[in-house]
Amino acid sequence: MTMLLPDAFSALAHLVDEWAIEDGHQRYLKRVSCTMDKILAFYNEVFPHAENAVAYINxxxxxxxxxxxxxxxxxxxxxxxxxxxxxxxxxQPRVKHSANTILTRLS
Known part of the structure; x- marks a missing residue:
């Protein structure tokens, strides 16, 4: 069975399906479509692991x-x-004073 996350970060595995988004635009859309309560819950759970996660990835x-x-x-x-x-x-999820603007990158 494939692990969702490395063992040291297994406590965050329940977040993978919803938040391990590969595409940057999709991450942006996720942020602007979430409530602040949901964003804060994710942030507060993941932020304490950030330094160790970056060191692990590096x-x-x-x-x-x-x-x-x-x-x-x-x-x-x-x-x-x-x-x-x-x-x-x-x-708030959106940039202040941006109303319902959605940024899209063209290449």
Whole structure:
């Protein structure tokens, strides 16, 4: 059976299905569609593990594909970064005074 997260972070495994989002735009959409209560619950649970998670992820060579459990951990950290703006700066899921604007990146 494949582990969702490395053993040291197994307490966060229940968050993987909802928050280990690989695509940056999808992470953004998740943030702006959540309530602050949901964002704060995620932030408060994951933030205490962030420093150790980053150190763990940094053991891997980014030129190689990450194992699935480590990729999930990385994606949780990316989601943490995305929601941290709502928690630490704005106190709401969206940028202040942005109404219902959704940012889309064109390439």
């Amino acid at each position: 053991q891997y060579d980014y030129q190689q594909a990450l194992p699935p459990d480590v990729a999930n951990l990385r994606n949780l950290m990316y989601s943490l970064i995305t929601v941290s703006l709502a928690v630490e700066l704005w106190g």
